[in-house]
Structures are given as C-alpha cells and as structure tokens.
Amino acid sequence: MLGQEAFVHSFATTELVDVENGILKLPPLAVWGNLAIYIVAWGLLMWPQHLPLGRPCIAMVFAAMACGLRELCHKAWPEENYPTVDIFGKINPTPIALLFGLMLVNAYLKDTGIWKYVEERLDTASPTKMLVNLCCLSAATSAVLTNDTTCLMLTPLVMNLCRRRGAQSTLPFLMAVATSSNIGSSLTIIGNPQNALIASISPGMGFLTFMKDMLLPVLLGLFLNTVALWCYFRKSLVFENPEVQPEIRDVEVAIPDTNRCLQAIYVVAVGGVVLAMVVGWMFNMNTDDVALAAGSTLMFIRALRRRATGTKDAGDTETQFALGAIDYSILILFIGQFILVGATVDTGLPQRLFHGILGPCAKDLAAGPLCMLWFSAVVLLLSNVISNVPVILMLQPLLATQPAESVASIWTVCAWVATVSGNLTMLGSAANLIVAHTAESEGETGFVATCYSKFSLIPTLVITCIGVLLLPPIGPSWGWIVGLALVALMLIMVLFKSFTTHFGCCAVAAFHRASCLVCGLSRESIGLVLLSFFASAQLLGPYEGAWLTANSMRTYNPGELGALNALQQVVVAVLQPCLGCLVDACHAKRRLVALGSACALLSAAMGVFVPQFFWLEMALQIPTAVSMTLVPLALNSLTLGAAEDFTQQVALNNVGLHLGTVLSSGAMALLASVVKDHSGGKTVESPWWSSVPMAACGLTIVALPIVRHYKVDYHRASGMETTQSHETEATNKGPSGLWTSKFFIVNVLCFLFNFSNMAQLQLLVQEASKLLPGQAINFTSAAQVIAHLGMLVASVVAGRLADFGRKPLVLIACLTVTIRALLTAATDVWWIQPGGSPWLSLLPCETLDGVCAGLWGVLMVLMAKDVSENTGCFSLALGCLQASFSVGAIFSSELAGILANRLGFAVAFLSLAVVGMVSFVLSLFMPETQVHQGAESRHCPFLMRLSQGCRSWIA
Numbered sequence: 029m030l031g032q033e034a035f036v037h038s039f040a041t042t043e044l045v046d047v048e049n050g051i052l053k054l055p056p057l058a059v060w061g062n063l064a065i066y067i068v069a070w071g072l073l074m075w076p077q078h079l080p081l082g083r084p085c086i087a088m089v090f091a092a093m094a095c096g097l098r099e100l101c102h103k104a105w106p107e108e109n110y111p112t113v114d115i116f117g118k119i120n121p122t123p124i125a126l127l128f129g130l131m132l133v134n135a136y137l138k139d140t141g142i143w144k145y146v147e148e149r150l151d152t153a154s155p156t157k158m159l160v161n162l163c164c165l166s167a168a169t170s171a172v173l174t175n176d177t178t179c180l181m182l183t184p185l186v187m188n189l190c191r192r193r194g195a196q197s198t199l200p201f202l203m204a205v206a207t208s209s210n211i212g213s214s215l216t217i218i219g220n221p222q223n224a225l226i227a228s229i230s231p232g233m234g235f236l237t238f239m240k241d242m243l244l245p246v247l248l249g250l251f252l253n254t255v256a257l258w259c260y261f262r263k264s265l266v267f268e269n270p271e272v273q274p275e276i277r278d279v280e281v282a283i284p285d286t287n288r289c290l291q292a293i294y295v296v297a298v299g300g301v302v303l304a305m306v307v308g309w310m311f312n313m314n315t316d317d318v319a320l321a322a323g324s325t326l327m328f329i330r331a332l333r334r335r336a337t338g339t340k341d342a343g344d345t346e347t348q349f350a351l352g353a354i355d356y357s358i359l360i361l362f363i364g365q366f367i368l369v370g371a372t373v374d375t376g377l378p379q380r381l382f383h384g385i386l387g388p389c390a391k392d393l394a395a396g397p398l399c400m401l402w403f404s405a406v407v408l409l410l411s412n413v414i415s416n417v418p419v420i421l422m423l424q425p426l427l428a429t430q431p432a433e434s435v436a437s438i439w440t441v442c443a444w445v446a447t448v449s450g451n452l453t454m455l456g457s458a459a460n461l462i463v464a465h466t467a468e469s470e471g472e473t474g475f476v477a478t479c480y481s482k483f484s485l486i487p488t489l490v491i492t493c494i495g496v497l498l499l500p501p502i503g504p505s506w507g508w509i510v511g512l513a514l515v516a517l518m519l520i521m522v523l524f525k526s527f528t529t530h531f532g533c534c535a536v537a538a539f540h541r542a543s544c545l546v547c548g549l550s551r552e553s554i555g556l557v558l559l560s561f562f563a564s565a566q567l568l569g570p571y572e573g574a575w576l577t578a579n580s581m582r583t584y585n586p587g588e589l590g591a592l593n594a595l596q597q598v599v600v601a602v603l604q605p606c607l608g609c610l611v612d613a614c615h616a617k618r619r620l621v622a623l624g625s626a627c628a629l630l631s632a633a634m635g636v637f638v639p640q641f642f643w644l645e646m647a648l649q650i651p652t653a654v655s656m657t658l659v660p661l662a663l664n665s666l667t668l669g670a671a672e673d674f675t676q677q678v679a680l681n682n683v684g685l686h687l688g689t690v691l692s693s694g695a696m697a698l699l700a701s702v703v704k705d706h707s708g709g710k711t712v713e714s715p716w717w718s719s720v721p722m723a724a725c726g727l728t729i730v731a732l733p734i735v736r737h738y739k740v741d742y743h744r745a746s747g748m749e750t751t752q753s754h755e756t757e758a759t760n761k762g763p764s765g766l767w768t769s770k771f772f773i774v775n776v777l778c779f780l781f782n783f784s785n786m787a788q789l790q791l792l793v794q795e796a797s798k799l800l801p802g803q804a805i806n807f808t809s810a811a812q813v814i815a816h817l818g819m820l821v822a823s824v825v826a827g828r829l830a831d832f833g834r835k836p837l838v839l840i841a842c843l844t845v846t847i848r849a850l851l852t853a854a855t856d857v858w859w860i861q862p863g864g865s866p867w868l869s870l871l872p873c874e875t876l877d878g879v880c881a882g883l884w885g886v887l888m889v890l891m892a893k894d895v896s897e898n899t900g901c902f903s904l905a906l907g908c909l910q911a912s913f914s915v916g917a918i919f920s921s922e923l924a925g926i927l928a929n930r931l932g933f934a935v936a937f938l939s940l941a942v943v944g945m946v947s948f949v950l951s952l953f954m955p956e957t958q959v960h961q962g963a964e965s966r967h968c969p970f971l972m973r974l975s976q977g978c979r980s981w982i983a
Contacts, residue, residue, distance in 0.1 A: 054110060058101045059375045065093050066372045070413075073461075074454050074477035083465055084357040087364025094371040111374075118370030119363055120417065123176075123221040123458070125316035127359060130177040132323025133302060135353030136330060137181070140295045147185050155195065155265035156258060162186065162204045163254045167212025167246070172306055174315075175213035175220050175459040179205055180355070183466040194268030198467070200261035202475050203483060206463045207253050207451045211491070213459075214447040215239060215246045218309035220459075222416045222446050230439040235310050241440050245495035249448065252494070256487040259733070294333050301325050323350075358462060365458075369415050378410060378419075390426060394434035394501045400441065404496045407442055408449040412456040416446040437500040444495045451488040454480045486626055490726065497719075552670040553677060555734030556663065559621065560684035562731060563659050565692030565724035566628035567652065595646055597921065599653035601914040607657050608907025612746045612900065617662045617669075618732045624658035627651035629725035632718055657910070659728075664889055665903050666735060669745025678889050679827020686816040686823060686882065688724075693812040695720045747893070747902030765899040766908070773954050774891050775912040777838065777947060781884060782916030784944035785845045787924035788852060789815070789877065791933055811874050818878015819885065826886035834891055835956050841883040842951045846944030848876035853937035888913070894957035 069090035076083050095113040102110045137143065150165065152158050162182070170178040182205050190198045213219030217227035217238050227233050258265070305322040309315055331346040372378065385406050389399035410419045420442070427438055450457025454464065454477040467475045496502065611620060631652040663681070671677035699717040789811060826837060852873045888909055896905035920940065927936040 053108070054098075054375060055101050055105065055108070058098055058110065059377065061097045062094050062371055062375050063377060065090055065097065066368060069368055070455060077473065077476060082357070082468075083461060084360040084364065087361050087368060089364075091364040091367035091371070094368055098371065113367065113371050113374070115367055119366045120221075122224070122314075122316045123417070124359055124362055126174070126221065126319050127176055127180075127362065128354065129316065129319025129321075129323040130174065131180065131354050132350055133305070133319065133326060134177060134181050135350065136298050136323075136326040137302065138353075139330065140298050143181065143185055147189060150185070151189055151192075153193075153267065155193075155200075155267050156262075158189070159200055159204055159257060159261075159265060160254060162201055163208040163250065163257065166205050166208035167215075167250050170209035170213040170459075171215040171219050171246075174218065175209040175457070176462055178209040178213075179459045179462040180358075180466065182209075183463050184470060187467060187470040187472065192269075196266040196268065197261070197264040197474075198472050199474060199479060200257060200264055202463055202467055202472070203261070203480070204254075204257055206457075206460045206480075207257070207484060207487075208250060209459050210450045210457050211246060211249045211253055211448060214444055215242050217443075218306075218315055220447055220457075221315075222420050223443050224315045225417060225420050226439050226443050230436060233436055233439060237436075238440065238443075241499055242444065245444060245498045248494055248498070249491040252491055253451075253487055255730070256483070259730075260483050290333060290336055294329065297329050298326060301329070355466075358465060361461060361465065362458065365415065378413070381410070391429075392434075393427075393430060393438050397502050400438075400502055401493075401496060403438075404441060404445045404492065407445045408452065408492060411446045411449040412453045415455070416450060416457070419446060434501055441496055441499050444499055445492055448488065448492050448495060451484045451491075452481070453477060453484075490629070550672075552735050552739050553680065555731065556667055556670065556677060557680050557684040558731050558734060559663055559666075559728060560681040561688035562724050562728040563621075563625070563663065564685040564688035565721050566625060566632070566659070566728065567656060567721065591922075591925075592645055592649060596649040596653050596656075597914040597918040599650055600657055601911045601918065603653055603657045604661075604907035604911035604914065605904060606907075607654075608661055608901075608904040611658075611661045611665050611903035611907075615737075615742050617666050617740070617742075617745070618735065618737065620658055620662040621666075621732060622729045624655045624662065625725045625728040628655035628659070629722055631655065632721045632725065657907075660910070661903050661907060664892075664906060665745045666740060668747070668893065668902055669740040669742055670735060674893065675830050675890060676827050678886055679823050679830075682823035682826075682882065682885050683820055685885075686820040686878075689816040690813050690820070692720050692724060693810075693816070745902070746900045747896045747905070748898060748900045763899065763901050763904060766896060766901055766905055768895070770955050770957060771895045771905070771908075773950070774895060774957065775909060777842070777951055777954060778888060778909050778912040779916040780943055780947035780950065781842060781845060781880075782913045783920045784849060784916075784940045784947060785877070785880065785884075786917040786920040788849060788873075788937065788940060790921065791924055791928055791936055792852065792873065794928070814874040815877040815881065818875050819882030820878075822879050822882025823886055826883050830886060830890055831958075833956055834887055834894065834958055835951070835954060837883050837887055838951045838954060839948065841880045841887065842944065842948040844876055844880035844883075846941055846948055848873060848880065849937050849941035849944055851876065853934050853941065856934045856937060891957045 069086060072079055072081070072086045072090075073083055076086060079086065081089065095115060098110070098113045102112050146165070150158060150161055152161070166178055166182060169182070173181075183202065186201045186205055187198060189195075190201060195201070210220075214223065217223045217233065217235055223238075227235075227238070301322050305318050308318040327346050327350050330349070334346065386393075386403060389395065389402055393399050393403045407419060407423075423442060427435060427442075430438060447457075450460065454460050460480065464475050611617060614620060628651070631648050664678075667677050667681060668674055696717040699720065793811060829837060855873065889906065892906035892909050893902060896902045899905070920943075924936040924940060927939055
C-alpha cells in the first residue's frame with residue numbers, strides 16, 4: 029500500500045502545477061478518479077447501446093460526476109483549497125453558437141426547398157453512384173458550411189433516400205457522410221471548429237494560403253476514402269426497390285406559398301444571406317458571430333414574408349418555427365463533452381503524456397521528417413482521446429516556442445491531422461456524433477463505434493500519413509498545382525460524363541480482351557500475377573539491413589542485425605504452420621492477403637522512420653513476420669483454387685514476383701540517388717525510398733477484387749481434388765497424411781538450402797555498406813535486380829521442366845547455392861579485401877543467387893502440393909516447409925553474423941558453402957515427390973544416373 033501510495037503521489041503530486049498550460053493543484057483522488065470517469069464515459073459514448081441513456085445524457089451525467097468529485101475534494105480538504113470545476117469556463121461558446129446559428133440557417137434552407145432539389149439530384153437506382161455522389165457532396169459542402177452543419181443537413185436526407193430505395197444497409201451512406209465531411213472540411217479554415225481556432229491563433233495563416241496547401245491532400249484523401257468505402261461495403265450496396273418512383277418527400281415540408289413572386293424573392297434573399305455568411309468567413313470574421321447574424325437575419329426575412337402572405341400554418345410567431353428547428357440534444361452533448369474534457373485537462377495527464385512522448389522533438393518539430401511524423405502520430409492519438417479542439421488548445425504553448433519560419437506549416441499539419449483523425453474513432457469528431465445521434469433518432473441503431481472503427485482504422489491512418497507527407501514542411505511546394513490539375517480533370521469528366529464512362533468501359537474491355545488474346549490468361553490468372561507483382565515489393569528485406577547500417581540516425585552492427593533477422597525468422601517459423609491451418613480453414617483468403625499487406629505497411633513505416641531503439645526494432649519484427657507468412661500462404665492457396673494449370677501459374681506468379689522486385693528495387697535506387705541527406709561530412713540516403721514498399725502494400729489491397737471469390741474452388745484450394753472418388757475421400761486422413769518420410773526429407777532440404785543461402789546476400793550487402801556508406805541502398809538495389817532477373821528466368825525454366833520431375837531441379841538448386849557461396853568467399857579474399865570494389869562481385873554471385881532461389885521458389889510450392897495431395901492441408905504443408913526454410917534462415921543469420929564479426933566475411937561464406945554441399949548430398953537420396961504416373965521416365969538421365977551411382981557408392 030505504501031508503495032502504491034508513493035507511486036500515485038509521485039505522478040499526480042500537487043506540486044506539479046502549471047496554470048498557464050491548464051495543470052491545476054489537485055489531489056490524487058481527483059486526478060485518478062477523473063481519469064476513471066472519463067474512460068467509462070468514453071466507452072459509453074462509443075457504445076451507447078449498453079446503457080439506455082443516450083449520448084447527450086451520458087455526456088451530461090459523467091460531466092456532473094467529474095464536477096461532483098472535484099467539489100468533494102474541495103470540501104474534504106479545505107486547508108488545501110483545491111479548485112472546483114469552472115463549468116462556464118470549460119464550455120467553449122464558439123462551436124455552440126456556431127451550431128445554433130447553422131441550425132437556424134439549415135431550417136431556412138429547408139424552407140426554400142433546396143434540400144428537395146439536392147435529394148432529387150442524389151437519388152439514383154445505382155447505390156454505387158449514390159455513394160460516390162454523396163462523398164463528393166459531403167466534402168464540398170463541409171468545406172463551405174462546416175462538417176457539423178453538413179452532417180446535420182445530409183443525415184436525415186440520406187436516411188430518407190435509403191428508406192425510399194429500400195437500401196439493404198444505411199451504414200455505407202452514413203459512413204460516407206461522416207468520413208467525407210471530415211476530410212472535406214480540412215480544405216478551408218472555416219471547415220471545422222479546430223481549423224477556425226488555428227486560424228485565430230496562428231500568425232500569417234490566410235484563407236487562400238491554407239486552401240492552397242490543403243488542396244492536394246484533400247483530393248487524394250477523398251479519392252482513397254471513397255475507394256475504401258466501396259471496397260469494404262460493396263456487398264451491402266444493394267437497393268431492394270431500385271425502380272420505385274414515388275414523389276420525393278422532403279425532410280421538412282416547406283410552408284406552402286401560392287405567391288410565386290414572393291417565393292422567388294424569399295429564395296433569392298435566403299441565398300444572398302447564406303452567400304454573405306460564407307464571404308464573411310472568407311474574410312476571417314468570427315464564424316459564430318457570422319452564423320448567428322445570418323440565422324437572425326433569416327428569421328426576420330421569413331417573418332416579413334409571413335406578414336406579406338398572412339401564412340400562419342407553422343405557428344403564430346416565427347419564434348416557434350425557428351426554435352423548433354433547433355436540436356437541443358446535440359447542443360447538450362457538446363456542453364457535456366466540453367465540461368468532461370476540460371476537467372480531464374485540468375489533471376495535467378494529457379499534457380504530461382504529450383510532452384513526454386514528443387521528447388527531444390518538442391524543441392523543433394520541423395527539424396526533420398521523423399519529428400514531424402512522430403508529432404502527427406501524437407496529435408492523431410490525443411485527438412481521439414480528448415477531442416481535437418482541446419488538443420489544439422494544449423498545443424498553443426508548445427508551438428509558440430517553435431522557430432518563426434516553421435510555425436505556420438506546423439499549424440497546417442496539425443489542422444490536417446486533427447481533422448482527418450476524426451475518422452479514426454466515433455469520438456474523434458463531433459460530426460461523427462451528429463451523424464450517429466441523428467441516425468439514431470431516425471431509427472438507425474447500427475451506426476456504433478465498433479462498425480465505424482472496423483472500416484475507418486486503416487484508411488484513416490493511410491490518408492493521414494499521405495497528407496503529412498504532402499504538406500509543408502515535408503511535402504513539395506508545387507503540390508497545389510497538381511491539385512488544381514486534378515480539379516480541372518474532375519470538371520472535364522463531369523462535363524463529358526457520358527463520353528468518359530463509355531471510353532472507360534471500352535478501355536477496360538479492350539485491355540481484358542488484349543490480355544486474354546496475347547497471354548491466353550484468364551482474369552484470375554492475371555490477377556494472381558499482379559498480386560504477386562505488388563506483394564513482392566511490400567517488405568524491406570535486405571534494404572532494412574542496409575538502412576540500419578549506413579544511415580545517420582540509426583546504426584547497428586552485424587551482430588545486432590543478425591539478432592533482428594533471427595527473431596523475425598523465429599516468429600515466422602512459429603507462425604507458418606499456425607497460419608497455414610488458418611488459411612486452409614478460412615474461405616476469406618483475399619482478406620487474409622489484405623491483413624498481411626496492412627502488417628507490411630505498418631512495419632515498413634515504423635521500421636524506417638522511428639528513432640533508434642533496438643527493442644522497438646525487435647517488436648517490429650512481429651508484424652513483418654505476419655506479413656511474410658500470411659501473404660504468400662494465402663496467395664498460393666488462391667492459386668491452387670483458381671488456376672487451371674497449377675505448375676504454370678506458380679511459375680507465372682514467381683515471374684511477377686521477381687519482376688516486381690526488380691522494378692521496385694530500381695525505383696528505390698532512383699529515390700535514394702535523387703534524395704540525399706548529408707550528415708557529419710558523409711552522404712547518406714534519405715528515408716523516402718521506403719515509399720515504394722508502402723505504396724505496394726496499398727496496391728496489393730486495391731488489386732484483390734481482380735480475383736473473383738466465386739471463381740475460387742475452396743475445396744481444391746485446401747489440397748483436395750474435386751474430382752476424386754468417394755473411395756479416395758474415405759481414405760483421406762487429413763493432417764496425419766502429411767507425416768511421411770518424404771515430407772520429412774523435403775523439410776530437412778528446405779532447412780539446409782536456406783541455411784546455406786539466406787545470409788549470403790545479407791553479408792555481401794553489410795560488407796558493401798561499410799565500405800560504401802553513401803551507396804548502400806544503390807548497392808542493395810543492384811544486387812536485388814541482378815538476382816531477381818536470374819530468378820525470373822529460372823522461374824520460367826522451372827515452370828516448363830517441373831512436370832518432368834522435381835528431383836533434378838532440386839539437385840541443380842542445391843549444387844548452385846554451394847558454388848555461389850564458394851565463389852563469393854573467393855571474391856572476398858582475392859578481390860574485396862585487397863581493396864577492390866564490391867560492385868564487381870555482384871554479377872557472378874547474384875546471378876547464381878537468381879538461379880538457385882528462382883528454382884527453389886517454384887519447387888517448394890510444388891513439393892508442398894505433392895506431399896499434401898488429398899489431405900486437405902496444402903497450406904499447412906507449405907507452412908511447415910516455409911517454417912523449416914525460416915529455421916534455416918535463423919541458423920544462417922546467427923552463425924554467419926557471429927563468424928563475420930569474429931573471423932571475417934570470407935570464413936562466414938565458406939561455412940555456408942559447407943552447408944550447401946550437405947544439402948546437395950541429401951538431395952541425391954530424396955525420393956521423387958511427384959505422384960503422377962510416368963514421372964520417373966521423364967527425369968533427366970544424367971542426374972538420375974548420378975543419384976543412383978552415389979547411392980551405390982555409399983552403400
């Protein structure tokens with residue numbers, strides 16, 4: 029108890045007082061009690077269905093609890109004079125007044141019938157078209173009328189359209205309103221409250237300057253968000269009554285007016301007031317004052333019209349109409365959140381967390397890309413924990429200490445992150461709560477935090493990261509030009525919509541016909557090759573070792589790199605059989621590919637940009653291992669289930685894989701050559717070459733729909749032949765059918781082959797990185813290009829010859845890896861150590877690498893199919909073989925790293941050559957895995973005689 033009390037007092041001591049930054053003198057009971065209240069309230073606001081209070085009452089009840097706790101502490105220890113909650117000081121009147129005024133404006137816009145027109149334009153029999161139109165309308169409207177107003181206006185309209193069309197689910201359209209309005213609102217300083225607050229406290233931030241910087245990130249973010257919505261909800265985009273054509277009922281029926289002249293004057297007057305409101309915002313007038321003035325003016329104008337026409341259908345006075353249009357529950361929700369969040373900020377816990385996480389970067393956030401990305405991650409996290417407006421207020425003292433030339437750009441990045449991060453969770457943005465509350469009042473109870481975050485997590489992280497990279501101080505200064513070009517292109521497509529649609533359909537159809545005519549491949553075959561092409565560039569691979577050896581921010585020795593690689597391979601070895609069982613049992617194999625790609629994206633981003641911390645590097649090997657394991661297993665299972673000729677398709681997949689590696693290596697080398705950093709008098713690579721693997725992860729996910737799920741035979745994908753007889757099915761033993769001597773020998777061969785092969789490229793790259801630190805990425809790229817060109821040719825050869833027997837190709841692969849290790853050792857001793865350039869050792873060594881690795885990449889998949897035939901455990905068998913492959917990599921990395929550190933690189937290469945020779949000898953005794961009749965007669969005569977002669981000699 030004493031230790032616990034000491035811990036609490038040490039963290040929440042009353043001596044840590046900073047009134048200027050919002051940290052008050054409070055006892056531990058108030059600090060930790062308020063934290064507990066906030067956590068419970070946060071959970072109930074996210075999932076209100078667990079307590080029948082409703083979000084407004086939840087916010088008010090727990091805000092009252094926080095105030096009561098502070099009052100209790102004030103009365104319990106009067107001598108300390110602990111402060112109570114300043115309720116009216118916590119409530120920010122600006123967004124409350126802004127919402128109140130915009131609700132009035134919305135009521136009068138409805139009265140003109142404009143939303144009836146908008147509903148008519150949105151209404152279509154195609155749910156996909158409605159989704160796209162809704163995303164564009166939400167983004168455009170939120171940039172002018174704020175995201176809160178947009179959600180307030182469009183949510184009832186969307187619910188009405190969905191009921192009319194009989195939509196299978198309203199969630200895609202509600203998500204489109206919420207997420208697109210958040211993205212679109214970041215375009216202008218009037219788009220949301222936090223942008224308006226930033227514009228008021230940031231020096232020199234003008235309307236047009238802010239809009240110019242935000243244009244390109246907003247357009248790309250809106251496009252990616254729309255694509256993600258369609259991909260995630262495409263099965264729910266169904267209208268049960270697509271052809272129904274009754275008269276559209278407006279959300280609120282306008283007061284009838286038979287005098288067309290007065291009605292026209294009224295519509296023009298309302299439009300003029302709304303236009304004046306937007307112009308006032310553009311001239312940096314207070315958003316809440318302008319909105320209240322506009323709403324009051326519209327009240328007066330409508331009262332004059334009622335006086336002129338004598339209309340009294342909506343009540344005796346304008347007060348009843350205007351105040352009846354206000355949704356007071358939303359205002360109560362905002363007030364409760366302001367009080368609750370303000371009480372939490374008083375404890376100082378968010379501020380200490382913020383400053384503690386930023387660390388040294390707090391001195392100059394624009395010092396480098398790493399600090400800016402780390403700062404963005406902190407803002408994204410805290411914006412979803414304590415809301416975005418309080419985060420902006422907490423940032424103000426910190427950004428006041430930044431260099432004057434970078435303050436405006438930092439505030440711009442902060443505005444982007446704080447706004448778009450609202451899409452991460454339900455509580456990240458008030459607009460989300462408005463959509464949820466309005467939809468709930470319309471009878472939709474499924475729009476909850478779980479459904480929201482399942483979709484929004486990955487798109488929000490990707491869109492936020494892209495925006496930070498495009499905005500100053502990291503991004504280019506000419507980004508707005510690209511944004512204007514995209515806007516012009518969109519306008520042209522809208523103006524010539526019919527021509528563009530017809531041209532696009534013809535182009536897609538022509539491409540499909542040409543691919544089938546030239547290549548003779550089906551859509552699924554082309555899709556599998558494309559997926560292999562993109563998946564090949566996902567992982568950093570040897571580039572990570574080169575980056576961690578030669579860059580100026582982090583430097584690790586070969587022993588540490590060997591430990592990192594060994595941990596990665598240990599996790600891979602453990603996961604391979606487990607995930608193999610998962611892939612065999614799961615029909616959603618495309619989602620497994622997407623999950624693995626997301627893990628690769630996380631590991632690529634974190635592995636390059638985080639500061640030096642060895643244990644964090646160790647932790648990042650886990651998502652890397654998941655990606656390395658899951659993506660190949662799921663792709664090979666899809667190949668087995670969708671391909672007509674499995675051997676040829678495996679070879680084509682490997683061709684796509686190696687071709688993708690070559691092109692991605694060239695792209696990374698180009699980026700590393702163009703973008704350089706200078707540190708300590710040395711020229712080192714900039715980290716932006718890693719954008720290639722991160723883009724490959726996104727492209728892999730986008731390309732998944734090319735392989736249609738109903739074209740995949742999931743029975744065959746697990747290793748069962750669909751044409752087998754009932755007698756064969758009866759003899760199937762499942763996983764127990766795998767445990768044969770043939771399966772054991774193949775596993776041992778996989779272990780020995782990778783033991784000999786894995787560390788050779790790593791050692792060569794590490795030695796070259798030490799000798800040529802400014803050319804590490806270029807050297808690695810050249811090695812990858814040469815090796816994978818060889819693998820590409822070897823894959824084609826293996827696809828042509830593998831059906832004539834697997835064993836001869838296994839013998840060639842094992843012999844080649846041995847020769848390669850001996851040649852690399854000789855090159856190191858007689859060329860590199862005397863002072864020769866490592867570049868000249870690339871061509872012979874990496875060409876042999878391409879031959880042996882290209883053959884083995886095809887053979888391992890084919891042998892897994894052979895040994896698992898009729899067991900239903902193809903992915904399990906492949907997982908076991910890859911696990912043995914990974915265990916070999918573990919021993920290879922560890923042993924070679926230790927030998928390279930202690931005895932030199934040449935001794936390490938010689939030890940790997942010995943292991944390669946052992947694998948060749950064992951392959952002479954390996955039985956043929958191919959079970960088709962006549963396979964033995966098609967084997968290579970020389971290799972078969974050599975194998976039989978060695979067996980006889982040993983016997």
